Amino acid sequence: MGDTIIEKILARASGQDRVRPGDIAVCRPDMVVQLDLLLTIEGLWHRLKKLFDPDRVALVFDHAIPAPSIKDAAGMVEGRAFAKQFGLKNFFDVGQHGICHVVIAENGLARPGELLVCPDSHTCAASAFNCAARGAGPVDTLQAMTKGVIWYPVSETVRYEFHGELPPWVSGKDVFFHIAQEWGGHSNLSMEFGGPGLANLPMTDRRTIATMCAEVSAEFAIFDYDHETEAYLSGRVDRALEPVSADPDADYRDIRRVDLSALEPYVMYPDAVPNNSAPISEFAEEVRIDQAFVGSCANGKIEDLRIAAEIVRGRRVAPGVRFIVTPGSQQVYLQAAKEGLIETLTEAGAVVTNSTCGACFGYHMGVLAPGEVCITASTRNFKGRMGSADAKVYMGAPATVAASALAGVITDPRTLSR
Amino acid sequence: MSLVREGRVWVFGDNINTDLIFSSRAFRLPHQEQHREVFSANRPGWVDKVEDGDIIVAGDNFGMGSGRPVGQLLAACGVGGVVANSVNGLCLRNCVSFGMPALSAPGVTALFEEGERARIDFAAGLIENLDRGTSIEVEGLPKLVQGLVESGGTIPMLISEGWIEAEPRLAATI
Numbered sequence: 263m264g265d266t267i268i269e270k271i272l273a274r275a276s277g278q279d280r281v282r283p284g285d286i287a288v289c290r291p292d293m294v295v296q297l298d299l300l301l302t303i304e305g306l307w308h309r310l311k312k313l314f315d316p317d318r319v320a321l322v323f324d325h326a327i328p329a330p331s332i333k334d335a336a337g338m339v340e341g342r343a344f345a346k347q348f349g350l351k352n353f354f355d356v357g358q359h360g361i362c363h364v365v366i367a368e369n370g371l372a373r374p375g376e377l378l379v380c381p382d383s384h385t386c387a388a389s390a391f392n393c394a395a396r397g398a399g400p401v402d403t404l405q406a407m408t409k410g411v412i413w414y415p416v417s418e419t420v421r422y423e424f425h426g427e428l429p430p431w432v433s434g435k436d437v438f439f440h441i442a443q444e445w446g447g448h449s450n451l452s453m454e455f456g457g458p459g460l461a462n463l464p465m466t467d468r469r470t471i472a473t474m475c476a477e478v479s480a481e482f483a484i485f486d487y488d489h490e491t492e493a494y495l496s497g498r499v500d501r502a503l504e505p506v507s508a509d510p511d512a513d514y515r516d517i518r519r520v521d522l523s524a525l526e527p528y529v530m531y532p533d534a535v536p537n538n539s540a541p542i543s544e545f546a547e548e549v550r551i552d553q554a555f556v557g558s559c560a561n562g563k564i565e566d567l568r569i570a571a572e573i574v575r576g577r578r579v580a581p582g583v584r585f586i587v588t589p590g591s592q593q594v595y596l597q598a599a600k601e602g603l604i605e606t607l608t609e610a611g612a613v614v615t616n617s618t619c620g621a622c623f624g625y626h627m628g629v630l631a632p633g634e635v636c637i638t639a640s641t642r643n644f645k646g647r648m649g650s651a652d653a654k655v656y657m658g659a660p661a662t663v664a665a666s667a668l669a670g671v672i673t674d675p676r677t678l679s680r
Numbered sequence: 681m682s683l684v685r686e687g688r689v690w691v692f693g694d695n696i697n698t699d700l701i702f703s704s705r706a707f708r709l710p711h712q713e714q715h716r717e718v719f720s721a722n723r724p725g726w727v728d729k730v731e732d733g734d735i736i737v738a739g740d741n742f743g744m745g746s747g748r749p750v751g752q753l754l755a756a757c758g759v760g761g762v763v764a765n766s767v768n769g770l771c772l773r774n775c776v777s778f779g780m781p782a783l784s785a786p787g788v789t790a791l792f793e794e795g796e797r798a799r800i801d802f803a804a805g806l807i808e809n810l811d812r813g814t815s816i817e818v819e820g821l822p823k824l825v826q827g828l829v830e831s832g833g834t835i836p837m838l839i840s841e842g843w844i845e846a847e848p849r850l851a852a853t854i
Contacts, residue, residue, distance in 0.1 A: 286824045302851050304711035306749060308835070308844035333708060336852035383698075383746045383770055397747040397770045401777040401834045408843035413824055415769065447741045449766035450784060479744045479768040534695040536741065623746075625704045644699045644745060651721035 264509020266419040268452050268482045271394040271506055275377040285416040292376035293318050294406045295362055299325040300381055301344075302337030306400045313348050314410025320352035320371060321345050322362040325619040330626040360591020360617045363387035363473060363559035368593050370498030374487050374505035379406040383476040384559045384641060390465065390472040391495065392487035392505050397476060417450050417481040418515040421508075423457030426523030431675045433569070434467030435561065435639060435659035438474040439528035439539045441520065446536040448480040451515060454508065456486035459522050465494045466565035473560040477535040477642065529672055530657035532643050542662065542674045549656065551635050553584045554667035555648075556660045557615075558622040558640035562590025564597045566639065566660040570612070571603040573664035573675060579611035580670030586628040589617045612667070624648040630655070637672055639663040681779060681830055683803040683821070685761040686810070687733035690726075691794040696738050696764075698745035698771065702753050711850065715756035730757050735798045738764035739789050743771020743782075751775035751782070751833075761800050763788050763807060776825050779833035783807075785818040802829065 265273070265280065273281045275289035296319065301307045313319050321341055329335035338356075345353040354365050363384050366372050372388030378395035379385075381403040388395035398412060406412045422441065453475055455468070468485055475483035485491070487505035495503065530539040556562070556570045570587055579585045587607055589595040595617050598604050604614045621628030622640035630636055630649030636656070638648065643655040658666065661675035668678065699721075706717040719726045736742075736754070742764035743750055751774050754762065762775060762782040775782035781802040788807055792798060797810040805820035821829070831837060838844045 286822050288824070299707070301849075303707050304709075304714070304850045305752065305848050307849050307851075308838070308847070309849055310844055312843060331708065333851045340849060340851065381747045385747075399747045399770060399774040399777060400749050402773055404844060405834055405838060408838060409841075415822065417769075447744070447766070449741055449744075449768060476746075476770075477744070479741050479766075481769045534697070534744075536695070623704050625707065642697075642699070642745065644697045646703055646721040647699050 263513035264511040266508050266512045266514065267454055267484045267506050268394055268419060269416065271375060271377060272414060272416055281416045283416050283418045286413050287416055288411060288413045289377055290410050291318070291379040291406050291412055292373065293320065293371050293378045294403060295320045295322060295366060295371065295378065295380040296403060296407060297325060297362055297381060298323040298327065298338055298341055300400045301341045302326065302334050307340065308404065310408055313407055316348045316350055319350060319407050321350055322354045322365050323356060323359045324362045325623070326625055327356050327359055327618050328616065358592060360593065361559045361562060361619055364562060364590035364594065367391070367469065368498070368591060370495055370500065373499055374491065374503050379403055379412050384473050386475045386480065386483045387469060387473040387559050389483040390468040390485050391491055392485055394482055394484060396482050415481065417452050419452040419454050420448065421454045421514045421517045423517060423519050424455065424459030424463060425457060425519060425521050426459050427462040428522045428525060431661045432525050432527055433659045433661065434470030436525055436528045437467065437520065437522065438471045439530055440525055442478050442535050443537060443539045445518065446478070448478045451480060452482040453480045454484050460486055460488060462522065465490050466563050469563065470560050473641065527659055527662050527674060527676070529662065530643055532654045532656060533645050535643065545672065549635060549672040550670060551583060551637050551666055551672065553586065553628065553630060553634060553636040554663045555586045555621050555628060555636060555638040555640055556663050557588030557590070557620065559590060560641045561639040561660050562588055562594060562617065564594050567594065567598045567603050569660045570664040571606040573661055573678060574610035574612065574668060575606050577610055577668050579667050583667055583670050585612040585667035586615060586621055587612050588615045588620050588627065591617050621648060637663050637666045681832060683781060683826055683829060684799065684801045685733065685735060685781065686799040687735045687760045687797070688731065689735050689737050689792045689794060689796050689798050690730065691789065691792055692736060692738040694739035695741050695744060698743055698748045698750055701750040702748035715753045718753050718757055727757055730759065732758035733760040734758060735760055735800060736762045737788055737792045740765045741768060742766065743768040747774065749774045749778060751778035751780035755780050761802065763800055765789055776828045777834045779829055781821065781829045783818070783821060785816065787816055791816055
């Protein structure tokens with residue numbers, strides 16, 4: 263039997279001919295990305311004496327910027343001193359900032375066939391670019407930055423084959439919710455995406471799906487490399503691409519078919535992601551909302567803001583509803599300004615914020631009160647995730663969230679489309 | 681530290697996520713107070729009842745979610761180890777890297793009622809209910825991970841090898 267994409271990348275990065283499920287691969291990372299939050303939370307940051315390679319270490323301020331507290335501000339002072347001490351060329355301070363996974367994509371730090379390390383769980387976002395990347399946590403990221411070493415258990419892989427093309431107003435978030443509903447959790451499994459329909463799936467949808475794979479506990483996720491990947495990365499990367507494809511006889515745990523043409527918008531119920539959603543045509547409840555949110559590493563892309571603006575253009579957010587839109591990066595923010603999306607959203611009554619992780623993790627920029635209900639196009643619906651443990655967080659794609667913001671109840675975007 | 685842990689069991693259900701263990705409220709607290717928030721949303725008062733050496737037994741997908749260093753806070757609560765039907769890979773990393781053993785053991789929830797005593801051999805994968813005399817065997821932790829737990833996690837190693845400073849830097853208080 264042949265090898266999957268992840269097996270090949272882990273073999274190369276660990277200097278072996280081959281790795282197999284059950285092995286532990288001790289790898290050298292190609293890029294390590296550190297974040298503001300790890301400098302801020304007490305007890306996690308030990309000042310470093312050496313870096314394994316300063317050109318392969320990046321620092322991004324994303325979770326709490328501009329600083330909402332003195333503690334956050336002090337953490338970033340420490341970060342700036344660290345970046346200066348080691349002469350980091352990839353340092354994204356306030357002004358160049360964005361959610362790290364968006365910044366990583368925009369700046370070509372996630373490269374096909376390579377291994378990227380970052381503490382944040384949504385590091386799997388980079389897998390849209392055929393890059394092996396998964397959350398490593400704070401301590402293992404310190405080890406990767408200093409020793410240039412990181413270990414991974416090699417897991418079995420499930421292959422997802424896309425067919426067809428997405429209908430209007432259905433997007434990557436809905437594709438992911440379908441997979442999470444049909445096949446549930448993927449603990450101790452990796453996920454590989456390809457198939458004849460991949461060519462019809464734009465990079466924005468791939469990035470959303472890749473990011474969300476953390477929510478089904480996948481070990482690694484990885485997308486096939488194709489012309490769409492090549493087109494996105496063109497002009498963003500500073501060294502030759504070495505994309506990796508699976509062997510035709512790769513040894514998969516299972517191969518599963520996803521018919522994109524048959525999908526519709528989904529609604530995810532509160533508190534957990536695996537097996538917890540419904541196609542919106544089967545979602546019969548009338549759920550009144552207090553807040554709607556479009557943002558995060560999963561849905562703060564320019565394409566997500568375009569969808570939100572298209573839905574609300576010339577309409578008004580429902581009375582009593584807060585519609586918060588958070589661009590994923592300064593680049594996304596600037597592009598949205600140039601396209602007039604910020605104007606459209608603001609005229610409709612939405613609030614467009616600075617780019618940050620913000621409301622997605624309930625830290626600032628849209629925290630929920632007890633008893634409130636939110637529908638969000640971000641990453642998680644956990645109890646207490648976006649604020650009070652007595653708030654409820656539903657999830658949907660950006661179109662569903664924007665349509666719900668207008669109606670004041672969870673709404674099928676196809677009923678509002680022009 | 682030993683890879684055999686013995687203690688009283690706390691039983692949790694499926695999909696216990698990281699935010700329940702390490703909430704964003706805890707981000708802002710002084711280091712020695714962060715663990716007071718553990719399970720405050722789903723089991724208020726638990727931190728006052730848990731005792732040193734207690735074992736967490738949980739269902740599917742334990743520790744799903746973020747990269748938060750949950751092992752650090754569970755250790756601060758006194759927890760001696762975690763066994764679940766399945767443990768999220770990032771959670772496992774964020775436990776063993778702090779010297780907290782965690783093991784995926786399919787079927788473990790059927791073995792225990794809350795309050796019973798367990799002995800877990802994380803290396804051999806032997807899980808015993810000492811009150812009932814029942815047990816299951818699963819695959820133990822890989823050698824590399826055993827070594828991490830035995831040495832108390834990654835931080836002491838990075839300090840002793842000279843990669844990082846010995847004391848964590850504490851950001852200013854609010």
